[in-house]
Amino acid sequence: MMISVTRTPRVALPAPLGVILSLLVLAVIVGWSLAPGLFTGFDPAIGIPADKLQGPSAAHWFGTDHLGRDLLARVIHGTASSVSSAVIAVVIALVLGGLIGLLSGFLGGWVDTILARLVDVLLAIPNFLLAVIIVTALGFSTTNAAIATGISAVAVFARVMRSEVIKTRSATFVEASFLSGGSRWHILTRHVLPNASRSVLPLAVLRFGQSILVIAGLAFLGYGDPPPASDWGLLISIGKDYLKWPWLVYAPALVTVVTVLSLNRISRWLRKTD
Amino acid sequence: MQGAYMNYAAKRLLQAVVVVLLTYVFTFIVVSILPGDPVTNVLRDPQNGFTEAEIAQIVAAQGLDKPIPVQLWHSLSGFVTGDLGVSLRSSRPVSDLIAEVLPSTLRLAGGALAVALVLAMGIAYGARFLPHRFGGAALRALPSLFLSVPSFVIGLLLIHIFGFQLGLFMVIDPNSFWATFFAAVALGIPISAQIAEVLMANLDHEASQDYAAVARARGLRQSKLFFRHLLKPSSLPVVTVIALMVGEVLGNTLITETVFGRTGVGSLIQRSVVTQDLPVLQAIVSLAAVVFAVINLIADLIYPLLDPRVKLVGTAPRRVTTADELPRANA
Numbered sequence: 001m002m003i004s005v006t007r008t009p010r011v012a013l014p015a016p017l018g019v020i021l022s023l024l025v026l027a028v029i030v031g032w033s034l035a036p037g038l039f040t041g042f043d044p045a046i047g048i049p050a051d052k053l054q055g056p057s058a059a060h061w062f063g064t065d066h067l068g069r070d071l072l073a074r075v076i077h078g079t080a081s082s083v084s085s086a087v088i089a090v091v092i093a094l095v096l097g098g099l100i101g102l103l104s105g106f107l108g109g110w111v112d113t114i115l116a117r118l119v120d121v122l123l124a125i126p127n128f129l130l131a132v133i134i135v136t137a138l139g140f141s142t143t144n145a146a147i148a149t150g151i152s153a154v155a156v157f158a159r160v161m162r163s164e165v166i167k168t169r170s171a172t173f174v175e176a177s178f179l180s181g182g183s184r185w186h187i188l189t190r191h192v193l194p195n196a197s198r199s200v201l202p203l204a205v206l207r208f209g210q211s212i213l214v215i216a217g218l219a220f221l222g223y224g225d226p227p228p229a230s231d232w233g234l235l236i237s238i239g240k241d242y243l244k245w246p247w248l249v250y251a252p253a254l255v256t257v258v259t260v261l262s263l264n265r266i267s268r269w270l271r272k273t274d
Numbered sequence: 275m276q277g278a279y280m281n282y283a284a285k286r287l288l289q290a291v292v293v294v295l296l297t298y299v300f301t302f303i304v305v306s307i308l309p310g311d312p313v314t315n316v317l318r319d320p321q322n323g324f325t326e327a328e329i330a331q332i333v334a335a336q337g338l339d340k341p342i343p344v345q346l347w348h349s350l351s352g353f354v355t356g357d358l359g360v361s362l363r364s365s366r367p368v369s370d371l372i373a374e375v376l377p378s379t380l381r382l383a384g385g386a387l388a389v390a391l392v393l394a395m396g397i398a399y400g401a402r403f404l405p406h407r408f409g410g411a412a413l414r415a416l417p418s419l420f421l422s423v424p425s426f427v428i429g430l431l432l433i434h435i436f437g438f439q440l441g442l443f444m445v446i447d448p449n450s451f452w453a454t455f456f457a458a459v460a461l462g463i464p465i466s467a468q469i470a471e472v473l474m475a476n477l478d479h480e481a482s483q484d485y486a487a488v489a490r491a492r493g494l495r496q497s498k499l500f501f502r503h504l505l506k507p508s509s510l511p512v513v514t515v516i517a518l519m520v521g522e523v524l525g526n527t528l529i530t531e532t533v534f535g536r537t538g539v540g541s542l543i544q545r546s547v548v549t550q551d552l553p554v555l556q557a558i559v560s561l562a563a564v565v566f567a568v569i570n571l572i573a574d575l576i577y578p579l580l581d582p583r584v585k586l587v588g589t590a591p592r593r594v595t596t597a598d599e600l601p602r603a604n605a
Contacts, residue, residue, distance in 0.1 A: 120289075124297045124521075124567060125300075126524050126525030126526075126562050128522075128529070129524065129558075130525075130559075132528065132543065136305075137305060209422065210421075213424050217425070222548075223547070243433070243434055249434070260422040260423075261418070265418075
């Protein structure tokens with residue numbers, strides 16, 4: 001008996017299909033935040049009252065809200081604030097957490113002991129609650145919500161960074177570099193940091209998505225910028241009072257979910273390929 | 275062994291106490307660097323209608339005229355002896371305010387943890403044993419989806435479908451059975467995702483062990499293999515995950531209770547944030563840290579007893595407990 005094996009010809013993709021789709025989603029999101037005017041002709045702040053609460057249609061893909069504003073335009077114009085605040089949060093978490101982890105892992109001793117207690121404290125307060133008390137202390141605004149979200153994620157970065165630094169520092173090649181006369185600074189910048197950053201990068205992408213969710217949660221509770229800002233969390237929060245017109249909740253929610261899903265997918269891919 | 279365990283237990287206990295005290299100090303510092311001096315904002319709010327004499331009295335009673343370190347010492351020693359202070363808004367003891375709303379939140383959180391456990395077991399079992407075309411692969415992706423949906427959206431979705439469309443419950447009656455049930459589901463879904471991820475990773479590991487291969491070769495049915503052999507070693511790390519999740523549940527009640535219109539600790543936090551009632555916030559955050567510390571202490575103390583493989587070397591046993599720490603091949 002002859003068995004013929006035919007292989008379907010395949011175009012080699014540079015990355016899995018899901019990752020490519022996720023990158024496309026991100027490209028659209030970046031486009032929306034940089035040049036919202038290119039993607040919608042409607043004004044996000046001024047609506048046509050006669051057109052209020054229309055369902056999704058060819059003219060208004062996401063429908064219109066209670067003031068007759070095009071919801072897609074509101075989502076697109078809210079992107080910059082929703083996304084850049086998450087970037088701020090991740091940068092704060094990355095820099096502060098990375099520094100704490102680096103210092104405690106590299107220096108060890110009493111520095112490590114003190115910083116470890118600080119991280120314990122940050123971990124002992126429920127994440128969202130920590131963000132809430134910090135934003136209460138700073139005052140309600142989207143930027144402050146971003147700072148609070150960043151601080152609430154410091155502990156995770158500190159932990160990962162610390163364990164990576166310790167792992168790298170005890171590696172044979174680092175020892176070799178030290179024995180052949182490399183200074184501590186040289187070892188830190190040339191060996192420890194590049195190696196540690198490999199596992200911190202996927203974490204940063206993952207946290208980027210989670211920060212979008214946390215900031216949306218803070219905006220939902222009213223701790224971000226007040227209307228007419230149109231952050232995604234705020235749009236959902238306004239939409240919840242009009243559940244008879246569910247697209248007011250589901251459209252911005254869908255955009256949020258697709259964005260976060262894409263970021264998670266990219267983070268998983270980065271983790272696998274490094 | 276006995277001596278080593280007692281040594282470990284004593285160390286862990288001391289560490290927990292230190293963390294709780296430091297958390298109290300940390301919260302106090304965060305709350306007292308508030309730029310807008312909320313204390314006088316609250317007291318001078320015309321709605322409250324305090325006279326100058328009354329304000330002076332309250333300030334003196336709360337010790338607000340003293341320097342910050344003195345206030346901290348006063349407040350901390352109160353906390354250690356179980357005195358949580360007095361609300362700025364209502365002038366009632368904070369412990370009374372919390373005690374009033376606690377039962378409702380405990381019901382919600384308990385329900386959420388139960389929902390999360392059942393869901394996570396179902397997802398992990400299905401992802402392990404269902405053939406791909408019957409959804410095994412889709413189930414594996416489910417936790418990632420759950421973690422990408424804002425928890426308030428899950429709540430609104432449930433209210434829309436089961437409250438509005440199917441009429442199972444009314445939002446104006448948040449304490450009815452179905453309203454509580456769906457609030458618990460909304461709170462439990464993100465938690466279930468994190469438990470499921472750890473459970474799936476550990477199940478994969480256990481299923482690749484020799485003993486599992488032997489059991490399969492003996493012709494053991496899948497369900498028996500799962501419940502008799504794989505589940506126990508795989509769920510040990512879950513003990514720690516659940517302990518970590520308790521804090522998360524407490525924080526997230528803030529959103530769930532707001533969405534479902536329930537009264538509870540979460541809505542008390544929301545009210546205190548909006549009115550800047552700092553003693554209440556300070557107390558709730560510190561109590562959350564106490565709950566977190568106690569539960570993690572218990573989890574760490576029973577862990578070596580549950581798993582004889584864990585060797586104590588003076589530090590906490592090492593396990594995979596969060597998605598961030600998963601081995602890369604599984605992630």
